[in-house]
Structure formats: structure tokens, C-alpha cells
Amino acid sequence: MGLLRPPGKVVGGKVLLDGQNLLDLSEDEWCEVRGSKVSMIFQEPMTSLNPLMRVGKQVAEAVKVHTDVNDEEATSQAERMLEAVGIPDARRRLRSYPHELSGGLRQRVMIAMAMALKPRLLIADEPTTALDITVQAQILRLMRNLASEDTSVLIISHDLGVIAQLCDYVYVMYAGRVVEQAPTAELFNHPAHPYTKGLLSAVTSLRDNSDTLATIPGNVPNLLYLPKGCSFSLRCACCEERCCKVVPELVEVGPSHVVRCLLEEGDSHA
Ligand code: SF4
Structure with missing residues (x-):
């Protein structure tokens, strides 16, 4: 990874994913990588989800952008993803708007969306900051399970407790x-x-x-x-x-x- 120097761009080095230098990709090739090979969970799920779209449609859209499935199949995949991240009554929740869900459920929707295509790398930026302590523990357990499958998880956090619990290797920046x-x-x-x-x-x-x-x-x-x-x-x-x-x-x-x-x-x- 290159160093970040003003004005905030990578000035040297390589960004390798499965041996491929991502800095060499064209904009079209980047679109292929985003979501399907690399996904991201942002800090504040309320501002990362579209407040005017039902959450099921948002997860289904992530599936449809990268695959040829029709609306019906994308929706059933979205339902399976909501179930996989532990959202109870997933079929009904598909029709919820973000403001109708708790912070923990919204963060689970973000994780479902990020994991919809089983990316090789999941980047999680302070994934538990906006959550209360019991929901934090649930989300951390979920992230640990994800990391034990075929996805590597890169956590960006100021919380040393989260890092100690979740990470195998740490970079201090x-x-x-x-x-x-x-x-x-x-x-x-x-x-x-x-x-x-x-x-x-x-x-x-x-x-x-x-x-x-x-x-x-x-x-x-x-x-x-x-x-x-x-x-x-x-x-x-x-x-x-x-x-x-x-x-x-x-x-x-x-x-x-x-x-x-x-x-x-x-x-x-x-
Ligand atoms: S001693 Fe402190 S100031 Fe000097 S190089 Fe190490 S970290 Fe930097």
C-alpha cells in the first residue's frame, strides 16, 4: 500500500488483491471490483442507506448490479442475506425503510448488502461505533463468523478492544x-x-x-x-x-x- 500524502492520493507502491494491482485498473474494471470482490461497511448505517428505499430493494440492487438475476431471484437472495446476518422475520423486514429499523438492524442490513456477493475483502470502517454495547457484541460475533469463511475482513477502528477481539494482525497508523x-x-x-x-x-x-x-x-x-x-x-x-x-x-x-x-x-x- 502506498503512503497517503497531501493532497490525499496514493503516491507510490501497489494495492494488490489476489495478485492484481488495483492501481492499474480502468474505471470500468474498478466497477467490477467494487461490491463483487471488495465491499465496504461504513461507520453510520443511517447515512449510508438510502432513506427513501426499502432495505430489501437496496440489498437486491447490490445483487443485480453484478449478476444477471431477475428481480424475483435478487429479492429472494436479499431475504437469504438478511436471514444470514441474523435479522429476524427477514421477509417482512425486506419491506422496511431504514428509519423503521434499530441501529443494530441497520448495521446488519449494511453487512448483508456488503456480503451479498461474497467479496474476497470486506472493509469495515468503525463498524460498531454507532451501536450500544450489547448490539456491538452481536455485530462483532457476526464479523468474526464472516472472517472464518472465505472473506478477509479489514477493520478500521480506534477501539482497541474491538481490535484485540477480532484481528489477527494490526497496523497502527x-x-x-x-x-x-x-x-x-x-x-x-x-x-x-x-x-x-x-x-x-x-x-x-x-x-x-x-x-x-x-x-x-x-x-x-x-x-x-x-x-x-x-x-x-x-x-x-x-x-x-x-x-x-x-x-x-x-x-x-x-x-x-x-x-x-x-x-x-x-x-x-x-
Ligand atoms: S523517538 Fe519518537 S519522535 Fe523519535 S522517531 Fe521515535 S517516535 Fe518519532
């Missing part, structure tokens, strides 16, 4: 760059980047007796005006002079564990 990547257990047990350590120490624990909540000082920099050198330098408690001059590279610190920090690169830039 800061200001558009990967700053650390590792298998989930390794990352949580042996975080190496100061930003990752800050995120983990900011998570409250019932075992903590402290009255003070740990925080990372400062704010994420404007991506148009990134500081020179390491983008985390303005907020990093371990910052050294060289950090404001040199952009760190990713360096290996353990099996499948990679970190972007000069402290891990040794003294080569001193």
Missing part, C-alpha cells in the same frame, strides 16, 4: 503512515512505537487504581503541514534532535513485527 505492524498478541504485549504505547496506556482498566487517565499530549498534525522528520515528533516523550530531521523507516524488531521509529534504527542517523 499515524498521520497517514503505518508506524507499527505486528500480530495482535505481539502488538498488545510488546508495543514498540511511542504512539502505540501511548494508545495502550490510555485504555482504562478495572485493575488500574490511578485517578489520572493517561493521554498523549497535543493533537494530530495537519496533513498538509507535517513536521519535518518523524510526524509524531511534536507529541513524543522520547523525541531526540535527530527525530526532527530524519523520516524513520520501518525496521523489524521481532517476527512479523515492524516499527517506524529512529530509536529502533540504532544510531545510524545520529
Whole structure:
């Protein structure tokens, strides 16, 4: 994956799906990929569903765009998908409008729509943020089941609890760059980047007796005006002079564990 740099486009590298570089595709080829090979679940289902269309029609439409099935077959596939994601009384729900469903049911409709064509990759952007805690648990269980089938699930989340429960491998991003990547257990047990350590120490624990909540000082920099050198330098408690001059590279610190920090690169830039 290339780095995101202002004005917000991929400036290098490859985006590979089953060995195919998606950056080489034409607009028509992209239309083939969207929905059938790669699907996405957005953060807020109420704003992602069309409020004027019955949910059954929205799921059926996702099926029809990529297959030759007629209206009747698309609708019965939509019903099967609503059942598969645990929506009770799916036949009746096909005729509901989004505002008639709870947040959890709307998110299930989004998942049904995204999964209608069994994509190879499902991208889920904060899939449980808008949901209450019990519905969150149901949706997480559903996503885990999906990942155990033939679909890979890429979760984008600020919720470290969700990541710990669901993911096999984690990429920590800061200001558009990967700053650390590792298998989930390794990352949580042996975080190496100061930003990752800050995120983990900011998570409250019932075992903590402290009255003070740990925080990372400062704010994420404007991506148009990134500081020179390491983008985390303005907020990093371990910052050294060289950090404001040199952009760190990713360096290996353990099996499948990679970190972007000069402290891990040794003294080569001193
Ligand atoms: S390179 Fe320097 S500023 Fe950046 S994370 Fe490492 S120690 Fe902190």
C-alpha cells in the first residue's frame, strides 16, 4: 500500500488483491471490483442507506448490479442475506425503510448488502461505533463468523478492544503512515512505537487504581503541514534532535513485527 500524502492520493507502491494491482485498473474494471470482490461497511448505517428505499430493494440492487438475476431471484437472495446476518422475520423486514429499523438492524442490513456477493475483502470502517454495547457484541460475533469463511475482513477502528477481539494482525497508523505492524498478541504485549504505547496506556482498566487517565499530549498534525522528520515528533516523550530531521523507516524488531521509529534504527542517523 502506498503512503497517503497531501493532497490525499496514493503516491507510490501497489494495492494488490489476489495478485492484481488495483492501481492499474480502468474505471470500468474498478466497477467490477467494487461490491463483487471488495465491499465496504461504513461507520453510520443511517447515512449510508438510502432513506427513501426499502432495505430489501437496496440489498437486491447490490445483487443485480453484478449478476444477471431477475428481480424475483435478487429479492429472494436479499431475504437469504438478511436471514444470514441474523435479522429476524427477514421477509417482512425486506419491506422496511431504514428509519423503521434499530441501529443494530441497520448495521446488519449494511453487512448483508456488503456480503451479498461474497467479496474476497470486506472493509469495515468503525463498524460498531454507532451501536450500544450489547448490539456491538452481536455485530462483532457476526464479523468474526464472516472472517472464518472465505472473506478477509479489514477493520478500521480506534477501539482497541474491538481490535484485540477480532484481528489477527494490526497496523497502527499515524498521520497517514503505518508506524507499527505486528500480530495482535505481539502488538498488545510488546508495543514498540511511542504512539502505540501511548494508545495502550490510555485504555482504562478495572485493575488500574490511578485517578489520572493517561493521554498523549497535543493533537494530530495537519496533513498538509507535517513536521519535518518523524510526524509524531511534536507529541513524543522520547523525541531526540535527530527525530526532527530524519523520516524513520520501518525496521523489524521481532517476527512479523515492524516499527517506524529512529530509536529502533540504532544510531545510524545520529
Ligand atoms: S522517531 Fe523519535 S519522535 Fe518519532 S517516535 Fe521515535 S523517538 Fe519518537
